[in-house]
Amino acid sequence: MNIVHIVFVTLSIIVANEAKVLNKNVDTCQEILGDELIEEIWGYENVKDEILKYVIDGDFKRKTYDELAKFVDKFGARPSGTEVLEKSIDYMIDLTREEGLNDIVTEELEVPRWERGEERITMLEPRVKDISVLGLGRSVSTPPEGITAEVIVFKSFDELENTPDEKVAGKIVLYAPIFTKYGETNKYRTQGATKASAKGAVASLVRSITPFSINTPHTGSQTYGEGVIPIPTAAIAIEDADLISRIHARGEKVVLHIRMFSNLETKVSRNTLIDLKGTQNPEKLVIVSGHIDSWDVGQGAMDDGGGLFISWAAPVILKRLNLIPKRTVRAIFWTAEELGLIGAYAYEKAHRHESDNINFIMESDEGTFAPLGLAVGGSKKARCIVGEVLKLFKSINASTLVEEDAPGSDIGIFTGNGIPGASLHNDNAKYFWFHHTEGDTMNVEDPDELDLGAAFWTAVAYIIADLSEDIPR
Amino acid sequence: MNIVHIVFVTLSIIVANEAKVLNKNVDTCQEILGDELIEEIWGYENVKDEILKYVIDGDFKRKTYDELAKFVDKFGARPSGTEVLEKSIDYMIDLTREEGLNDIVTEELEVPRWERGEERITMLEPRVKDISVLGLGRSVSTPPEGITAEVIVFKSFDELENTPDEKVAGKIVLYAPIFTKYGETNKYRTQGATKASAKGAVASLVRSITPFSINTPHTGSQTYGEGVIPIPTAAIAIEDADLISRIHARGEKVVLHIRMFSNLETKVSRNTLIDLKGTQNPEKLVIVSGHIDSWDVGQGAMDDGGGLFISWAAPVILKRLNLIPKRTVRAIFWTAEELGLIGAYAYEKAHRHESDNINFIMESDEGTFAPLGLAVGGSKKARCIVGEVLKLFKSINASTLVEEDAPGSDIGIFTGNGIPGASLHNDNAKYFWFHHTEGDTMNVEDPDELDLGAAFWTAVAYIIADLSEDIPR
Known part of the structure; x- marks a missing residue:
């Protein structure tokens, strides 16, 4: 073989292998769906174009952003x-x-009202410095005079567990893990106080769960485990966490004074359900959703104002265009997501007897930056159908299907039970820069990206709600 | 001509033109410098390598970062x-x-002590909201009860000037220009209060001078013009400025309550001069400098801890390597830069009689991210010499010469007078994200980039201080 031959043969092998892999995937979904269903899905191309045009270039242009801005x-x-x-x-x-x-329809439920009071952390040793702090959800207060104690720093729960109790007892634990992924690192926020308290700590702090900061503390939920003494717990800015870590690593003593006050009550709130009733099977639901509550810091524009408004936009746009699908499109505005998916749990309980009617459930709660596709949970056939629908959105670069076991936060309760569903997959690399901070404002939102999101969300919901076949479990 | 010919001829023309442009530049500096000086400069390649190796891979590795961290x-x-x-x-x-x-040597001088007290802005109408605020340097206080007034928003000084006085009188002026470049936009911070006061405003606010924010206010200096009533003045986060602008643009009334207190005194501080005396012409100076004071917010790690420490490192590294140049290398730590280059003005005045001895003056006060080269002020020949020196730093990508009339902030006083000098040109696209904020901390600094900066700074200073020729005026 000469060099040309070698190159040719190598290329042929690569091409053949790629084709095999591609064909295998294509064949599988093609076989599962069958030509008729695929053809039916592609039949929605004009409707999809109509929706995209109306939202991106037509009368609905900028509407989602402007309404969100007025609201926020x-x-x-x-x-x-x-x-x-x-x-x-x-x-x-x-x-x-x-x-x-x-x-x-609104459905009432009991929700926690955790009210933040004064919060202040001052480093007393080795020098006096204010520490940038936000208490975590449901944190108890310190005594009125505050807590003054030495800090012990851990990079992981393993480090804590491997330290004798007497070295932790009476101290303030600071967890200072470097951010990897939210789902990996946020356990130090959600479980940190419980684990520190079990070792005898008097308070628990966590390096804010973010890859980037301008001295920005990030709040978030946490729950005290059963049987442990609830201790005050807060997030501090990564800069202050790293400052304390460096001083600690040099063998110097760090002493903090913590004053944190809060109040926890029970109140009543409401989930909101908006139906665009289906023409053939109004009892069957395609749900689009976001949560209307927010943290007390920031403006809740990104978390989850954007998700709320693209979900509001879906039935509105379909109504305006007189596109009424066979099944009902229901927009749900969940309440009390931030303190533990309270609204979603209540809905799931109240509607459990009719849960078979949920054909597909969608949620946007990870930003409404440029849509890229959907993170989909469900059976192989469910994913094949959604994947085929997503192919219609190549023109706006939103055709990616990410496979997830239980996508969503609120809807994770449903998708975790095997109900097919999806969360918005979007270009949200900076989402955690602003998440649960004073920086969650309209400045994070972009009118054009919101238009793309609203158009995509609406068209996907319409197509799935109108298909001749249910999304199978 | 066939297609091959056309391509060939086109390419030839492109190559010829490029060569012409390149040769023209090269020729000019080559003619000005002459072969002997160019050869002399290239003779420093080994010394440059020695310095780079020592700092980037040798005993000085990470030293600049570690010492800066301990200090900060x-x-x-x-x-x-x-x-x-x-x-x-x-x-x-x-x-x-x-x-x-x-x-x-330390040289005493009088400096302002502007002490920030309580600062609080609350939006009262159309809804109650805390506004993220930092008073500007030298701002006067509000009356003890604060100021409550309606806001009027301007995008530019032109808009203010074109508005009748009676529409501005008694109001709080908010300047909300979109950030373009620091040097363009910061006039709204430095002159805003004066211009607003002249129109009868009771206070003046400015959208923070930054392209990016996580609800981050940016302080900075301002001065009251002569003959106007000094009014309280502050920067607010761009998010809050944009919120107020949107509400204002909808025709709704925005009312703010401002409480700001501060105290202004005169104190004594010191410039610090560290000399590595030259072997042949100790009276002649190559100055490397940064300022040691900082704003009261943040930790002054970036502004200007990095510049301070690479300037500290230059004589230290040369001493350690026993590289003593012909002229003196003087490190200066300027004091009281932030409130108006007070230290630099005092030095210039005290040393004016010997200013001819300043051979070259360097400053780093725009970040110590990866060095890219120098922004150079001076005569054509001065720039040719520095440009030839910079060519030695191709291996670390720091060969760029930016021509500036009066580079630097502190040293602008000198370079503006025709003394040849340069400021560090570095990869500082994010500099203004952190500038004059609580986010100016060690988290902005990178050990490897500081090593590159210290090595570059030291080697450039050495070569210029050791050349047979002075840098000409």
Whole structure:
């Protein structure tokens, strides 16, 4: 063989192998779906184009952003259990009715109202410095005079477990793990106080769960495990965590004074359900959703104002275009997500007897940056159908299907039970820069990306709600 | 001509033109410098390699970062006129003496001590919201009860000037220009209060001078013009400025309550001069410099801890390597830069009689990210010499010469007077994200980039200080 031959043969092998892999995947979904269903899905291309055009270039252009801005500017943060959250729910109902959508139901439930009071951490040794702090959800208060104690720093739970109790007892534990992925690192926020308390610590701090910071603390939920003494717990900015870690690593003693106050009550809030009733099977549901509550810091524009508004937009756009699918499209505005998916749990319980009617459940709660596709949970055939639908969105670069076992946060309760569903997969590399901070504002949102998101969300929901076949379990 | 001919001829023309342009430049500097000087400069290649190796891979590796971290962690912010600044100066002197460098002089001067007190802005209408604020340097206080007034928003000074006085009188002016370049946009910070006061405003706010924010206010200096009533003035986070701008643009009234307190005194501080005396012309100086004071927010790690420490490193590294140039290398740690280049002005005045001895003056005060080269001011020949020196730094990608009329902030006083000098040109695209904020911490600094900066700074200073020819005016 001469050199040309070698190159040719090598290339042939590569091409053949690639084709084999591709064909194998294609064949599998093609076989599962059959030509008829595939053809049916591709039949929605014109409807999809109509929706995209209306939202991206037509009368709905910038509408999602402008309505979100008006909403966020008017209400700001909407913490669970507050009057402002209830007023913002009323506002969304009015805004929806203005669109001629009147199938609106609210469902009451009990929610926690965790109210942040004064929070202050001061480093006393080796020098006096204010530490940038945000208490974690449900944290108990310190005594009125605060807590003054030495800090012990851990990079991992293993380090904590391998340290004798007497070295931890009476100290403030600081967890200072470097951020890898949210799902990996946030256990130090959610479980840190419980594990520190079990070792006798008097308070527990965590390096904020973020890859980037401008001295920005990130709050978030945590729960005290059963049987441990609840101790005050807070997130501090990564800069302050790293400062304390460096001093600690030099063998110097770090002493902090912590004053944190809060109040925990039970209040009533509401999930909001907006139906665009299906023409053939109104009892069957394709749900689009986001949560309306937010943390008390920031403005809840990104988490989850964007998800709320693209889910609001779906029935609104379909109504405006008179595109009424066979099944019902239901928009749900979950309440009290941030303190533990309270609204979603209540809905799941209240509607469990009719859960077979959920054909597909969608949630956007990881940002509404440029849509890339969907993270899909469900059976192989469910994913094949959604994957075929996603192929229609090549023109806006939103055709990616990510396989996930239980996508979503609120809807994870449903997808975890085997109900097919998806969360919005979007270009959210900076999402955790702003997540649960004062920086969650309209400045994070982009009008064009929101248009793309609303158009994509609406078209996907329509197609799935209108297909001749249910999404199989 | 066939296609091959056309391609060939086109390529020839391109090559010929490029060569012409290149040759033209090369010829000009080549003619100005002459072969002998160019050869002399290239004779420093081994010395340059020795310095780079020692700092990047040798005993000095990570030293700049580690010493900066110890310094910043120990002292934190070092505002002009404070005891902590003076202690940090003493610390730097001790650190230098430990290296066997004992030609250290401090020169006293009067500096302002502007002390920030409580600062709070609350939006009262259309809803209650805390506004993220930092008062600007030298701002006066509000009355004890604060100021409550309506806001009027301007995108430019032109808009302000074109508005009748009676529409501005009694109001709070908010300048909300979109950030373009620091040098373009910061006039709204430095002159905003004066122009607003002249129109009868009761306070002046500015959208923070930054392209990026996580609800981060940026402080900075401002001066009241003569003859106007000094009014309280502050920067607010761009998110809050944009929120107020949006509400204002919708025709809604925005009312703010401002409480700001501060105190202005005169104190004594010191410039610090560290000399590595030259072997042949000790009276002639190559100055490397950065400022040791910082704003009261953040830790002054980037502004200007990095510049301070690479300038400290230059004589230290040369001493350690026993590389003593013909002229003196003087490191200067300027004091009180942030409130108006006070230290640099004092030095210029005190040393004006011997200013002819400044052969070259260098400053790093725009970050110490990866060095890219120098921004150089001076005569054509001065730039040719520096440009030839910079060619030695191709291996670390630091050969770029940017032509500037008066580079530097502190040294701008000198380069503006025609003294040849340069500021560090570095990969500082994110510099203004952190500038004058609580986010100016060690987390912005990178050990490897600081090594590159220190090595580059030291080698350039050495070569210029050792050349047979002075840098001509």
